Amino acid sequence: GESVGLHLPTLSVQEGDNSIINCAYSNSASDYFIWYKQESGKGPQFIIDIRSNMDKRQGQRVTVLLNKTVKHLSLQIAATQPGDSAVYFCAERISGNMLTFGGGTRLMVKP
Amino acid sequence: DSGVTQTPKHLITATGQRVTLRCSPRSGDLSVYWYQQSLDQGLQFLIQYYNGEERAKGNILERFSAQQFPDLHSELNLSSLELGDSALYFCASSAERDTEAFFGQGTRLTVV
Numbered sequence: 001g002e003s004v005g006l007h008l009p010t011l012s013v014q015e016g017d018n019s020i021i022n023c024a025y026s027n028s029a030s031d032y033f034i035w036y037k038q039e040s041g042k043g044p045q046f047i048i049d050i051r052s053n054m055d056k057r058q059g060q061r062v063t064v065l066l067n068k069t070v071k072h073l074s075l076q077i078a079a080t081q082p083g084d085s086a087v088y089f090c091a092e093r094i095s096g097n098m099l100t101f102g103g104g105t106r107l108m109v110k111p
Numbered sequence: 112d113s114g115v116t117q118t119p120k121h122l123i124t125a126t127g128q129r130v131t132l133r134c135s136p137r138s139g140d141l142s143v144y145w146y147q148q149s150l151d152q153g154l155q156f157l158i159q160y161y162n163g164e165e166r167a168k169g170n171i172l173e174r175f176s177a178q179q180f181p182d183l184h185s186e187l188n189l190s191s192l193e194l195g196d197s198a199l200y201f202c203a204s205s206a207e208r209d210t211e212a213f214f215g216q217g218t219r220l221t222v223v
Contacts, residue, residue: 008153034211043113043201043214044154089154098167099144099203099212101154 008087010106019077021105023090026071030092034099035064035075039086047075047088077107085109114138117202117215125223129190132218136183136204142166143185144212145177148199160185192222 013019025033031052036044050057050064050073057064063076073090087106091099114137124130136143145157156169160179171177174192179185189196199219203212 036214043115043216044203045113046211046213049211091154098156098159098169100156101146103153 008104008106010108012108012110013080015080015082015109015111017080019075019080019084019107019109021075021077021088021107023073023075023102023105024071025073025090025092025102027092027094027100028068028071030094032093033064033066033073034091034093035062035073036089036091036101037084037086038089038104044089080107080109082109082111113213113215115202115204115213115215117200117218119218120216121219121221123221123223124192126192126194128192128222129188130192130220132187132189132200132202132220134185134187134202134204134215136185136202137206137213140204140206140213141183142205142212143179143183144203144205145171145185145187146201146203148201148217150198154201157187189220194222196220197222 034049035047038044048059048064061078065074087104089101089104091101116135118133141162144159146154148154157171158177159167163179174190177187199217201217203214205212
């Protein structure tokens with residue numbers, strides 16, 4: 001079975017609010033994590049990554065937090081916009097350059 | 112545009128048939144990954160090639176095979192197709208180990 005993530009839950013937020021999408025991983029040997037955004041009919045698009053020697057990384061309107069103690073990864077989106085509506089996947093890299101993806105979370109932004 | 116090109120975009124075929132999906136990675140990327148995404152599901156890793164050699168194998172069926180050619184493009188061959196093989200097939204490429212993988216737009220395979 002998959003070692004990362006949940007089975008496609010849905011998060012509904014109001015436009016302008018902050019969004020937090022969570023992801024659990026089970027392999028303590030994972031040393032690199034990525035968040036992807038997938039819009040309908042498109043391929044996953046890289047958002048932000050973080051290495052296991054860090055616990056926080058910020059991008060433009062997005063922040064990824066890594067808690068290795070509880071094997072938890074989160075993506076925070078500030079001032080969520082309608083264009084942020086998509087499915088978000090976390091992924092971990094364990095070994096052999098293989099990315100393992102979680103089940104994804106669907107983010108719906110209400111205007 | 113991620114720089115990863117997949118062809119064809121759509122493919123409809125009958126059960127029992129064989130198809131080939133093609134992927135051209137981003138210029139300079141040596142790693143190619145193949146993923147399967149069934150309806151409303153996550154991405155399932157199938158196989159990875161690095162500079163022509165198989166690097167990692169995931170949940171790839173024996174009816175499926177892949178290869179990476181000297182020019183670094185890759186092909187995923189799906190044979191004896193079944194209805195359950197209908198899915199989006201994505202190719203991704205990356206340069207080095209600790210860099211992100213860039214995805215193509217996918218090939219939507221429909222088996223009827």
